[in-house]
Amino acid sequence: MDKSKVFLGLCAVVALLLPALARAAEIAPQLQAAMATMAPGETAPVIVTFSGDTDLRSLRGQARPQRRHNAVKALRDAAHQAQGSVRALLHARGKPFQPLWIVNGLALDATPELIAALAAEPQVERIVYDAELRLPEAIPSQMAEAEWNINAVHAPELWALGITGAGVTVAVLDSGVDGSHPDLAAQYHGGAAGWFDPYRSTTAPYDSSGHGTLVTGVILGDSAGGSAIGVAPGAQWVAAKVFRDDGTAENSQILRAFQWVLDPDGDPATNDAVADVVNNSWGFEEAPGTCDSLFRPAIENLKAAGIAVVFSAGNTGPERGVSPANYAASFAVGATNFFSLVSSFSGRGPSACDGGIFPEVVAPGDHIRSSDVGGGYDFVSGTSFSAPHVSGVMALLLSASPDLPVTELESVLTLSAADLGPLGADNESGYGMVNAQSAYNRLSGAPAISVHDSAPPAEDLRIDFGHVTPGQTASRTATVRNAGEGGLSIGNLGAIQPPFAMVADGCTGRTLAAGQSCTFSLRFAPVELASYADVVTIVSSDPDQAVTSLQLNGVGNTPPPAPQPVFPAVGATGVAVPVSLEWTQAPDANGDAIVPAVLISERSDFSDSDPQQAGTASERSALFAGAGGLLLFGLGAGVKRRHMLAGVFLLAVLAMLVACDGGGGSDSPADSPPEPIGESFSKTVPGLAAGATYYWKVVATDSRGGIAESPVFSFTTRP
Numbered sequence: 001m002d003k004s005k006v007f008l009g010l011c012a013v014v015a016l017l018l019p020a021l022a023r024a025a026e027i028a029p030q031l032q033a034a035m036a037t038m039a040p041g042e043t044a045p046v047i048v049t050f051s052g053d054t055d056l057r058s059l060r061g062q063a064r065p066q067r068r069h070n071a072v073k074a075l076r077d078a079a080h081q082a083q084g085s086v087r088a089l090l091h092a093r094g095k096p097f098q099p100l101w102i103v104n105g106l107a108l109d110a111t112p113e114l115i116a117a118l119a120a121e122p123q124v125e126r127i128v129y130d131a132e133l134r135l136p137e138a139i140p141s142q143m144a145e146a147e148w149n150i151n152a153v154h155a156p157e158l159w160a161l162g163i164t165g166a167g168v169t170v171a172v173l174d175s176g177v178d179g180s181h182p183d184l185a186a187q188y189h190g191g192a193a194g195w196f197d198p199y200r201s202t203t204a205p206y207d208s209s210g211h212g213t214l215v216t217g218v219i220l221g222d223s224a225g226g227s228a229i230g231v232a233p234g235a236q237w238v239a240a241k242v243f244r245d246d247g248t249a250e251n252s253q254i255l256r257a258f259q260w261v262l263d264p265d266g267d268p269a270t271n272d273a274v275a276d277v278v279n280n281s282w283g284f285e286e287a288p289g290t291c292d293s294l295f296r297p298a299i300e301n302l303k304a305a306g307i308a309v310v311f312s313a314g315n316t317g318p319e320r321g322v323s324p325a326n327y328a329a330s331f332a333v334g335a336t337n338f339f340s341l342v343s344s345f346s347g348r349g350p351s352a353c354d355g356g357i358f359p360e361v362v363a364p365g366d367h368i369r370s371s372d373v374g375g376g377y378d379f380v381s382g383t384s385f386s387a388p389h390v391s392g393v394m395a396l397l398l399s400a401s402p403d404l405p406v407t408e409l410e411s412v413l414t415l416s417a418a419d420l421g422p423l424g425a426d427n428e429s430g431y432g433m434v435n436a437q438s439a440y441n442r443l444s445g446a447p448a449i450s451v452h453d454s455a456p457p458a459e460d461l462r463i464d465f466g467h468v469t470p471g472q473t474a475s476r477t478a479t480v481r482n483a484g485e486g487g488l489s490i491g492n493l494g495a496i497q498p499p500f501a502m503v504a505d506g507c508t509g510r511t512l513a514a515g516q517s518c519t520f521s522l523r524f525a526p527v528e529l530a531s532y533a534d535v536v537t538i539v540s541s542d543p544d545q546a547v548t549s550l551q552l553n554g555v556g557n558t559p560p561p562a563p564q565p566v567f568p569a570v571g572a573t574g575v576a577v578p579v580s581l582e583w584t585q586a587p588d589a590n591g592d593a594i595v596p597a598v599l600i601s602e603r604s605d606f607s608d609s610d611p612q613q614a615g616t617a618s619e620r621s622a623l624f625a626g627a628g629g630l631l632l633f634g635l636g637a638g639v640k641r642r643h644m645l646a647g648v649f650l651l652a653v654l655a656m657l658v659a660c661d662g663g664g665g666s667d668s669p670a671d672s673p674p675e676p677i678g679e680s681f682s683k684t685v686p687g688l689a690a691g692a693t694y695y696w697k698v699v700a701t702d703s704r705g706g707i708a709e710s711p712v713f714s715f716t717t718r719p
Contacts, residue, residue: 045130056304071305107252149364165232171275174212179205182224193264217371231392281384312383314347335365349427363389418459448484465554494537526556559706568715586678
């Protein structure tokens with residue numbers, strides 16, 4: 001065949017289509033790129049959406065079952081009316097399609113010519129490529145205390161009141177669920193509304209990867225394995241297998257699953273929807289500032305029907321956005337670790353869709369024990385496992401207040417969350433750690449005490465003044481807030497002993513209205529080299545916590561002087577490998593021994609390094625007493641997941657523990673190093689890549705635990 005004639009023929013077709021395309025609906029860039037490489041007659045999977053939104057505001061105030069049923073009818077009717085001419089065109093061509101009435105759309109395979117014809121239809125708004133999503137992988141974690149995460153969200157306090165999630169159903173859109181697992185089998189709803197497999201039309205729940213089973217266990221798993229693993233063990237579950245066994249999912253099948261949540265049997269005449277909450281531990285990674293709105297109508301319509309929609313915030317850290325979690329209609333959940341600190345991998349905001357706070361709240365997502373396929377258990381990490389904590393807390397609250405609207409449910413969770421960062425919402429921890437007990441107290445009209453201090457993590461009821469040189473002082477403040485609804489009365493604050501002192505008390509004798517706060521200030525003024533501890537007791541009218549104890553800690557100690565990097569100098573280029581890192585260390589003011597640790601990374605913020613892996617001062621001392629070899633730390637679990645999702649492999653951080661055996665001067669140019677202070681040290685680092693830029697610093701720890709860090713230096717190795 002004459003290729004030039006084929007090319008000219010294609011050009012002629014494009015030329016004929018251009019006038020139509022000029023006035024046509026939007027064809028997404030990804031689809032346009034695919035069309036440019038398609039052969040004549042070749043098809044691509046597409047989703048066609050139509051103009052006009054369905055107003056479901058009239059459903060407000062209706063009971064949840066009736067509201068779901070009426071939403072299905074309204075959405076189906078609107079789609080039928082808007083899509084009439086396009087459906088007729090497709091029927092005339094004998095072209096099958098899949099209705100996606102939840103977003104007023106259709107899914108089909110179409111040639112470039114048919115795509116252009118559809119785009120020319122006046123009711124068509126947008127045509128996008130029916131892209132695939134890959135299932136987030138569960139990140140293996142080390143052993144941890146089995147129930148710490150359940151206690152962290154204060155679920156057992158509601159169990160003690162008989163609130164376990166009974167009467168509430170959570171839909172899990174994931175890889176499936178092992179329905180025979182002993183911690184999940186009894187909670188399976190069953191029936192036509194219990195299971196949906198858009199790929200193979202299987203009739204019984206199963207899970208080939210374990211991701212969905214792990215997620216479901218966190219939501220409502222029981223205690224067959226000897227410990228409680230789920231937040232709402234009295235709730236029921238249904239599931240849609242939106243990911244194939246190979247871990248991929250099509251947008252259109254996810255949309256079909258959202259439809260199934262509202263209309264399980266596909267018959268709008270029957271009222272068979274059962275889900276009250278939908279958990280989504282998945283998302284699409286997007287470039288910063290990007291917002292893909294394909295799923296927005298579906299989520300908005302589910303919420304309008306009275307169904308809460310929870311999403312994981314993604315394992316991308318601050319690097320990339322995640323949709324649909326970043327929609328205003330989604331309730332996004334980030335991850336924290338055992339110490340109530342935001343995990344390094346947890347997705348951060350602001351939202352690229354509306355510029356708002358992202359995520360809404362955080363929940364445990366680091367080293368979580370849950371149910372796995374085959375009846376076993378595993379420890380995993382990722383925001384995939386923080387989101388189900390919130391779905392479980394929602395189930396508890398809806399069990400206590402069945403008619404609670406979704407907007408009020410979300411509001412009470414954010415208003416009652418335990419703030420983790422600076423006072424107020426932020427784009428790392430949102431409104432704070434979800435707290436089932438405080439949320440319930442807020443709903444029930446009871447007062448609830450919340451104590452926030454100025455030493456992060458703010459809600460751990462612990463103020464660490466750190467290392468303070470004897471003769472000097474350090475100050476901290478604490479804020480007492482009423483996170484409930486009734487008036488909270490504050491009694492006397494308990495007395496404390498020197499070197500701690502109360503310097504301002506704005507709380508004793510106060511009665512705080514809902515949401516109102518008071519503050520008190522503390523001082524630590526050590527006079528000797530020693531460690532100190534005390535407790536401030538706060539008596540209040542909180543019915544569940546009459547006495548709150550705030551732990552105080554401090555050390556009379558001068559931290560060691562900051563190490564001073566010498567070579568390679570800042571910004572040095574063409575540095576030969578292996579590199580001999582050199583620095584100076586002045587002696588400790590108290591005469592304490594100093595143990596250094598050198599960190600080197602391709603990331604300027606060392607965010608792919610887990611500082612805890614360096615060990616305690618005593619552990620490091622033991623290591624330094626050895627041969628002083630290079631210790632390589634692999635990527636942390638959350639970091640591995642982040643780079644796996646992004647599809648980009650970055651070099652693992654090298655955390656090097658260095659023996660203080662002296663030696664070395666500086667080989668740096670005469671004008672680059674700072675004036676040496678104290679003794680000089682060096683350590684050779686092998687295995688660095690050629691032509692790569694590295695950042696390094698030295699962390700010095702004295703024998704009393706005082707820590708000081710050097711400035712961060714960078715250099716580029718020789719190509």
